Amino acid sequence: MLATQKQYVQWLENKDGNETLHQALWLSESNHAPPARIVLVDDKTTADDAYRLACEGTSLLWRGDFHNARQLLQALGRRIDRTNERSELRKVKKAANKSAADKSVAPKEIPNLFHQQRQIQAQRARILSRLLLELDANYVSQLRRAPDVSAACTVAFGQLDKELNESCVLSFRDLQGVLGAAQWREKGVPIESLGLSIFPHYGVFAPTRHEYVQLLLDAPLPKVHDVAYDIGTGTGLLAIILAQRGVKQVIATDLNPRALACAKENFTRLALTSVQLQQADLYPTDAPLANLIVCNPPWLPAKPSSPLEYAVYDANSKMLRGFLQGAKTHLAEQGEVWLILSDLAEHLQLRTREELLGWFADSGLTVKYRLDTKPKHGRSQDDTDPLFAARSAEITSLWCLERV
Ligand SMILES: C[S@@+](CC[C@H](N)C(=O)[O-])C[C@H]1O[C@@H](n2cnc3c(N)ncnc32)[C@H](O)[C@@H]1O
Structure with a gap:
């Protein structure tokens, strides 16, 4: 310890x-x-x-x-x-x-x-x-x-x-x-659209706001979907969705050792044998090219003030940009990237849409399609919050990206 x-x-x-x-x-x-x-x-x-x-x-x-x-x-x-x-x-x-x-x-x-x-x-x-x-x-x-x-x-x-x-x-x-x-770890967080519960550990991003799960269920899988990566797996939720949707091999990474232990426990509970875990800064090493790479990165470009904030805040969008820049070299022909990203940073004027689209282009990626959902969590409805105007306008998207 x-x-x-x-x-x-x-x-x-x-x-x-x-x-x-x-x-x-x-x-x-x-x-x-x-x-x-x-x-x-x-x-x-x-x-x-x-x-x-x-x-x-x-x-x-x-x-x-x-x-x-x-x-x-x-x-x-x-x-x-x-x-x-x-x-x-x-x-x-x-x-x-x-x-x-x-x-x-x-x-x-x-x-x-x-x-x-x-x-x-x-x-x-x-x-x-x-x-x-x-x-x-x-x-x-x-x-x-x-x-x-x-x-x-x-x-x-x-x-x-x-x-x-x-x-x-x-x-x-x-x-x-x-x-x-x-208590979360004992009772679990029910994910209704999957019909199962996820058991978060202390210090691991708990998927209590999980509107984006439906986006991952709605997006059509690429024709070939033998290998997928889940970058920044947290509790393992996205890897579980991909495995349940029939991806043969899912490789999930995270930097946080607590996340890896937590994801492992969730995979074991569900008897998932098609998911492997690696502690890695972004991409796995010694892994086959991926037909699909998913990532739900920290969504606000600001400095985390404690280890617990690393799942939410990403100083200078370092993880997001690193993820995008590395995607092409890890992607198989015809492969897709599914980036889950809230636009709250745009409403807070911390990032512009043009910047985001520019990072896609600089990474050799182009938008194939986008699915949107509107968060329903408490903070987006709280009109006493000083940032209510921005929070109530938030949209979370699944950006499906492919090679230019
Ligand atoms: C918003 S959470 C998403 C967790 C999970 N994928 C989900 O959707 O519930 C972001 C995750 O990215 C991880 N992370 C942050 N920087 C990372 C990096 N450079 N490499 C790998 N994982 C990272 C964090 O530890 C956290 O688990």
């Missing part, structure tokens, strides 16, 4: 009148640096005091009742939202409404609004992540009314070194993420 270098946190704790220095392993899924200043808080700490300390950059190690920590987190969230309503977020919303009403302002304003909104969200996440809890070397919490989180943490972070018997400290928010992921 914890392939990266170990980092530690320290704090002073008073027991029986003696103040001693404590140390624990630092676990952070968002790659936040270990907090420099930690104070102990418990049920007697007021939400206002906790909020003030967290805003000042002090981390709060919880020593009270487990469920009260959850309530404190909610109270902190409310305070952050109230402050945002009064300041930054209000400005963002005002500018967004102006943009929506006055189309001439939109092109300049919208990318700024998007980046401002991300900054506000990142700041919110930073403050909330300052509420910490300690777990022992078996991921057991000694807090009152603490649930059993040990299995979920072991699955997400791997075993801690039992011989060292080190406790660890993580943010309460990361723990909530781990527990939520454990």
Whole structure:
């Protein structure tokens, strides 16, 4: 576990009148640096005091009742939202409404609004992540009314070194993420149009917005479809669709080891023997040319701010462009590329349609046809979202590309 270098946190704790220095392993899924200043808080700490300390950059190690920590987190969230309503977020919303009403302002304003909104969200996440809890070397919490989180943490972070018997400290928010992921993994995400469920792992893109599945079911397979690649397979969903549609050999790749483990488990559950997995940056090595290459890349050209965001954000469209540039050399004669891509980046003015079409042409590819679908997920319907105008206009497409 914890392939990266170990980092530690320290704090002073008073027991029986003696103040001693404590140390624990630092676990952070968002790659936040270990907090420099930690104070102990418990049920007697007021939400206002906790909020003030967290805003000042002090981390709060919880020593009270487990469920009260959850309530404190909610109270902190409310305070952050109230402050945002009064300041930054209000400005963002005002500018967004102006943009929506006055189309001439939109092109300049919208990318700024998007980046401002991300900054506000990142700041919110930073403050909330300052509420910490300690777990022992078996991921057991000694807090009152603490649930059993040990299995979920072991699955997400791997075993801690039992011989060292080190406790660890993580943010309460990361723990909530781990527990939520454990539920997805147990219950699965039902994909109605396929009549099956997909079981995402912690840290792997969960296909909860899966309108694009129907696009992959509707697109006619190329006449010869012996070999297909699924680039950036995540849970393995697209590879499963191709295998179920009768592609004889599917080779699925991903950079994220958690995705590979997750896809493997999903293939095994479905007893799929025609799918192989490779850890690769984009294309598989030592593989036959493909009659079909599918890819659902991260769709927003912006810098990911944590490992969990790598499935959504792609700085400078590096993956998308690398995928397109490499396609022709991996494609068999008469082969097709199916690129699944939302146009939200275009509505947010982060990419133009002309740029996208230019990248197709520069890669020696041309559009054979395109299938479109309209996302129905919550954020596309939420008119209180500052970026509602862009989100409600979003279309997800399957671009079928072939050699020029
Ligand atoms: C939007 S998710 C799509 C996952 C899955 N194909 C689906 O449709 O549900 C994008 C995936 O691409 C993977 N990825 C990002 N950059 C990659 C790269 N350079 N090479 C391979 N996979 C990559 C991410 O780890 C993530 O699993």
